[in-house]
Amino acid sequence: MPPVRRSKSAASTAVHQPVMLREVLRALELRDGLRVVDGTVGAAGHSVQIRPLIAPNGILIGTDRDPMMLEYARINLEKAAAEKEIAGTPYHLCQGSYALLPEYLKKLGLPQVDRVLLDLGLSSDQLADGDRGFSFHAEGPLDLRFDTTSGKPASEWLQEWSEEELVEILENWGEEKFSRQIAAALVAGKPRRSINTASDLVNVVMQAIPVKVTRDSRKHPATRVFQALRIAVNEELRQLEVMLDEILPQCLATDGLAVIITFHSLEDRMVKNAFKKNAIWTNLTPKPIEPTRVEQKVNPRSRSAKVRVARRIPS
Ligand SMILES: C[S@@+](CC[C@H](N)C(=O)[O-])C[C@H]1O[C@@H](n2cnc3c(N)ncnc32)[C@H](O)[C@@H]1O
Structure with a gap:
């Protein structure tokens, strides 16, 4: 079994606010x-x-x-x-x-x-931990697992999922309007390009969707993609x-x-x-x-x- 990751800041205060x-x-x-x-x-x-x-x-x-x-x-x-x-x-x-x-x-x-x-x-x-890939700006690995001691990180899944599987994931779990364009961009190239960090993923998404959408979007344009992939990776x-x-x-x-x-x-x-x-x-x-x-x-x-x-x- 891989070693259990320990928080870099275990002694520091958690930032999460309990909801309701x-x-x-x-x-x-x-x-x-x-x-x-x-x-x-x-x-x-x-x-x-x-x-x-x-x-x-x-x-x-x-x-x-x-x-x-x-x-x-x-x-x-x-x-x-x-x-x-x-x-x-x-x-x-x-x-x-x-x-x-x-x-x-x-x-x-x-x-x-x-x-x-x-x-x-x-x-x-988890969002604040730059080593997990949950945040758009993280330069650390694109992992997206809750449990980093088992299963495969998102960067590996992105080498394996077919274009059709990716369309389904993005549509079902992200309700992403540009699922076809994004899925095509994710599998482009032979061999497929590596998407190792959250920033790599953001770049692919930004290139795949129309500029007007990225400019006018109130949420970060990659929000739905990250959500859908996280839901898929963690089932x-x-x-x-x-x-x-x-x-x-x-x-x-x-x-x-x-x-x-x-x-x-x-x-x-x-x-x-x-x-x-x-x-x-x-x-x-x-x-x-x-x-x-x-x-x-x-x-x-x-x-x-x-x-x-x-x-x-x-x-
Ligand atoms: C929204 S946070 C919970 C916050 C907590 N109620 C608090 O106020 O501090 C959700 C947590 O659920 C964990 N989680 C997600 N899916 C899980 C599962 N299937 N089994 C156990 N934990 C899970 C995540 O790792 C995360 O720490």
């Missing part, structure tokens, strides 16, 4: 003794607040595919407990996908849990599908709550359909909860966030 914190804490209906899973623990922005609310008898399980984020989570959970001078309730951090939750629970001797929180997508700390929608169809029904106890924050319309649709159609759920959010105007202003990343909540009923 108040709304999420309210939706979770926390109390002493609950067994809570934060499936995308990140820098523990939500978990740091959850932990005291289930103390002293509760248990917190945080999972993340990214070893760097788990390091941030541990630092922040310890720091918060030290500052508040409370021992806090026990917590366990597990590296890997939330889709492997039954394995982590088995190791902990827990049959089921009472709450599952998912805050999907990318953390601002993000597949992980969510497994979670909704198999893991939650298996791991969430009767009366337990699932709280899911999405940032992408496809993910939101998947969660909405699962909560509506699967007989195990009482859907508590016919309309999703959205961030207040103030939060959107203070934390622009929250703008596309949607929170959906469902209660597990006996099957």
